[in-house]
Amino acid sequence: MAYNSWYECVRGCGRRYSIFEVVYRCEDCGGLLDVAHDLEPLQARSGAEWRALFEARTRTTEWPYGSGVWGKMEWVAPQIAPKNVVSMYEGHSNLFRARALGVKLGVPDLWVKLCGNSHTGSFKDLGMTVLVSAVKQMIAEGAPIKAVACASTGDTSAALAAYAASAGIPAIVLLPKGKVSIEQLIQPISNGAKVLSLDTDFDGCMRIVQQLTQEPEIYLANSMNSLRMEGQKTVGIEIIQQLDWQVPDWIVIPSGNLGNISALGKGLLMMKELGLIKRLPRLVAAQAAQAAPLYNSYQRGFDALEPVQAGKTLASAIQIGDPVSYERAVKALQAFDGVVEQATEDELANAAVQADQTGLYACPHTGVALAALEKLRAKGVIRESERVVVISTAHGLKFSRFKVDYHNRALAEVAERYANPPLELPADYETVRAAIG
Numbered sequence: 001m002a003y004n005s006w007y008e009c010v011r012g013c014g015r016r017y018s019i020f021e022v023v024y025r026c027e028d029c030g031g032l033l034d035v036a037h038d039l040e041p042l043q044a045r046s047g048a049e050w051r052a053l054f055e056a057r058t059r060t061t062e063w064p065y066g067s068g069v070w071g072k073m074e075w076v077a078p079q080i081a082p083k084n085v086v087s088m089y090e091g092h093s094n095l096f097r098a099r100a101l102g103v104k105l106g107v108p109d110l111w112v113k114l115c116g117n118s119h120t121g122s123f124k125d126l127g128m129t130v131l132v133s134a135v136k137q138m139i140a141e142g143a144p145i146k147a148v149a150c151a152s153t154g155d156t157s158a159a160l161a162a163y164a165a166s167a168g169i170p171a172i173v174l175l176p177k178g179k180v181s182i183e184q185l186i187q188p189i190s191n192g193a194k195v196l197s198l199d200t201d202f203d204g205c206m207r208i209v210q211q212l213t214q215e216p217e218i219y220l221a222n223s224m225n226s227l228r229m230e231g232q233k234t235v236g237i238e239i240i241q242q243l244d245w246q247v248p249d250w251i252v253i254p255s256g257n258l259g260n261i262s263a264l265g266k267g268l269l270m271m272k273e274l275g276l277i278k279r280l281p282r283l284v285a286a287q288a289a290q291a292a293p294l295y296n297s298y299q300r301g302f303d304a305l306e307p308v309q310a311g312k313t314l315a316s317a318i319q320i321g322d323p324v325s326y327e328r329a330v331k332a333l334q335a336f337d338g339v340v341e342q343a344t345e346d347e348l349a350n351a352a353v354q355a356d357q358t359g360l361y362a363c364p365h366t367g368v369a370l371a372a373l374e375k376l377r378a379k380g381v382i383r384e385s386e387r388v389v390v391i392s393t394a395h396g397l398k399f400s401r402f403k404v405d406y407h408n409r410a411l412a413e414v415a416e417r418y419a420n421p422p423l424e425l426p427a428d429y430e431t432v433r434a435a436i437g
């Protein structure tokens, strides 16, 4: 039996579209579109058989299964022909027991999933490989697509530029001027994308890219386009695989536009439906207090999204006031008995550097997740005996300015509790010896 998937309207109006159609919202009701899979052919394999197949492909080289995403391609995008896959063997990022940090946070069974140990330094690679592969196949089949475009807080554009360059497809990226790190700015420039730095915030860039992609020649690569979520959903599957198929009690994830938490939930639900796991973890969406519309809505029992003007935050990749995947995220949080927590600038910065002092190199978003964990532990929501996985969404090396400013005690609104500035000394033995103490 052939595997199959299609777009389905999230509002339940019943309308379906091919995943190779250029469509981002339901033409009948305006709802977002999710990719749905025909479960029947997938059920022909038992949970144990799927686990064995995924294990057998892990870290092999056979195209395209060596990728953490394409090793699970029947669940992700079964209609994409292997010859159209654009992959740099993303995924399989390490999950490790952060013992020293766990002890500090009062959760000794703490694990960290380092999604930043990836081709462009963030989890965005997991989704972009799927989107760009679909575009490659669409072009091969005669679609008039001339370029792919996205608005970005820095990591989406880096991933899009790299995968598009690899596929030979032109990329256009819209960035909020001065609101992405220097490392994130130089990534798409290096990969040959057309980089447009706009005098606005992410939400402003998003509005313009939606207008640009009304033209069928320019294909939208933002997470409104749910092809990316199909790749990103492998993160939860991979975490559980790495835990020898044991389900943790909690997964904590930094959240902005809310695509990633929706994707995480989607992959985990699929595992349960197809018999790979028997229970679900609880999820924590961690937001920066400066940009916390989901947290605000959670406080009101998820009554409705009230978009906010996102304030400046060190966690710049989640500086988003009007999250596209709000409805999807609420569904996921409800299905997983989820919790939303927020972290101030002071909390997220200190949490990131505290983690560094146990050997990590945490980005500010990972700081948001760790601070949320610390707060939920203090409130007793998360218990000492529980197994917690924190998703580290990007590599700390993308945020050098944050680290430098922290250790120079130059951050507004942060009391730098762990600052470790270098000592500048004359090249004199006695002075050096005295400074070491």
Ligand SMILES: *Cc1c(COP(=O)(O)O)cnc(C)c1O
Residues within 6 Å of the ligand: 122, 123, 124, 155, 156, 223, 254, 255, 256, 257, 258, 259, 260, 261, 317, 318, 363, 365, 393, 394
């Ligand atoms: C994109 C991104 C996020 C947020 O993911 P959403 O899907 O927008 O919620 C978090 N951290 C980093 C580093 C990111 O690049």
Ligand SMILES: [Zn+2]
Residues within 6 Å of the ligand: 009, 010, 011, 012, 013, 014, 015, 026, 027, 028, 029, 030, 031
């Ligand atoms: Zn609809």
